Amino acid sequence: MPHVDLSRLDEPLAWAEPYRAKMVEPIPVTRRAERERFIAEAGYNPFRLRAEQVSIDLLTDSGTAAMSDAQWSALMLGDESYAGSRSFYRLRDAVRDVLGFDHVLPAHQGRAAENVLFHTLVQPGQVVPNNMHFDTTKAHVQNRHARPVDLGIPDGRDPQSTHPFKGNMDVAALEVLLEEEGPTAPLVMLTVTCNNNGGQPVSMENIRRVSEVAHRHGALLFFDAARFAENAYLIQQREPGYRDVPLSEIVHEMMSHADGCTMSAKKDGLVNMGGFVAFRDETLYRQASSFAILYEGFVTYGGMSGRDLDALAAGLREVLDEAYLSSRVGQVRYLWEQLDGLGIPLVAPAGGHGVYVDAARFLPHFGRDDLPGWALSVALYEEAGVRATEIGTVLAGRDPETGEHDYPAQELLRLAIPRRVYSFRHMDVVAEGLRRVWERRESLPAYRFSYEPPVLRHFTATFEPHPVAVHP
Structure with a gap:
């Protein structure tokens, strides 16, 4: 039982x-x-x-979810206009409301969002630290002829450790890396939850500290937010001071420390296909838009049908x-x-x-x-x-x-x-x-x-x- x-x-x-x-x-x-x-x-x-x-x-767990009746209903509202579809604006509003980022570029799945982000920010010879790179993230960094570096905490590499936040990044190691690499580290990635070591969460305290170190050294902070809702739930359950905090507030606090995120919406978007890259800064969004158009399609559909945009907008709201x-x-x-x-x-x-x-x-x-x-x-x-x-x-x-x-x-x-x-x-x-x-x-x-x-x-x-x- x-x-x-x-x-x-x-x-x-x-x-x-x-x-x-x-x-x-x-x-x-x-x-x-x-x-x-x-x-x-x-x-x-x-x-x-x-x-x-x-x-x-x-x-x-990617793209294999069962959609809800609300999501199936949302499919019927899909606007298949090539540019400026109503479905896109419903997704944009959902991303703003749930994650707090004003600018979003749809992509057909998470690795496509990574492709757009890394073409925008990463140049050959640079370094990209992460708590633990997953397979496609690592491959995209290497495809840019850059170097992925995993900086998870030692407990995160010990299967028998019962540390409640084994997805945390080693902040001291990040500090050393950024001091040594200087401007060759354009961004820091945090995967929430951390897939490679057991779906382990990243604590809010660690998110704050990583954000402070990254920004002090002139690097941006982006989340791989494929499982952001599960990470927020585990913060609520495990981190002191968050037990009675609504999940929507925890997500907003998490995202407030970041400059943007990539998302395979096939996880916590509760859909079978889709993704996006979101930005806080409009200038960076405009730079990325060129690569989104080149690789994914116009900025208001990004390789997704209008019906899938609407299903994702509904999924982002109900996942919390x-x-x-x-x-x-x-x-x-x-x-x-x-x-x-x-x-x-x-x-x-x-x-x-x-x-x-x-x-x-x-x-x-x-x-x-x-x-x-x-x-x-x-x-x-x-x-x-x-x-x-x-x-x-x-x-x-x-x-x-x-x-x-x-x-x-x-x-x-x-x-x-x-x-x-x-x-x-x-x-x-x-x-x-x-x-x-x-x-x-x-x-x-x-x-x-x-x-x-x-x-x-x-x-x-x-x-x-x-x-x-x-x-x-």
Whole structure:
């Protein structure tokens, strides 16, 4: 049964999903022999599986949400005018009201927003610090021939640490970097919540301090705001002084310290496609507009249809509903508690959008080149039809200068939970699948590349099983 806070049983629906289903979609049911064939035909890469081969899809929480009746209704208001559509202005007003930024450029998704921002601000030879760059952010920095630098706090790199804000940036390290790099650091990025280390939040105190240091050194501060609402909720729940502060006020305070943000709206925008880059400064917005037009389309549609702009405007407003966020983060915590009770090693504490299995401790006899997180992703699919993704050596890629694996701080398996899609019983199936993999962990094979793309290799690479190397 889901975790029940008995002190809240007098509150209606305090322990259940605050929504009900109007439409259902059949879930594919497959047999183990079929799954073993499917994953082999996919080159042992879960990204290459067909959707009808997957029963519970935890590959990503990006673009996989179930939209609300209000959002489906908003689709019918879509204005498909090429320039100046009413849908754009409804989105602009939502961004202003929810995030506090006056200037917004739509983009078809988050990585497109990153492309516009980094073309505007980043030049070859520069450096871009972040708490932890995610894959596309890192790739876009490198595409500009600049250097991404991760400056997460030491606790953020320790899966067993229970620090409540493991997404925080190491402010002292940022100070040193900016003193050394000077004008070669045009902006500082903060990813809220921090995806690479477990969906861990960034505290308001850390946001304030990072903002002060960045601005004192002449650098801008931008958020990767894909999961801004979950970050705000975890600030409310964990940071002293915020327990009774409305989420809308917490978001405004967060954003008040930044010069803008990129957003993959496919996360906390609660839509299946879309994104934007937002600015506080009009001059910077005008500079970025040239790149938005070049890469995405006119400034009032940016690669999105009017109907999608309207669905996003509605989603931005409803994502801060506290009942929704309590249920959302509570479902993540429920799966975390199920797995923790089985003794499965996890990143602690439970984060905002998914549960992260510590693959290095799950498979301690694996070396880094055995790709432990990837091996777990294949085994979980074969066992239970659950698709998840590795956050480890495969995703990290190679150092562009040396060609060697760019080994990350942690080897993880991410179970990213789509918003408003699965029930608690589905989480039980995931837990049972991992329990079975845990019991046969000594027999799992390692994996090696059979095809390795040069950039963002995890999306399209193929692999083959390989005996686990003997490590001293």
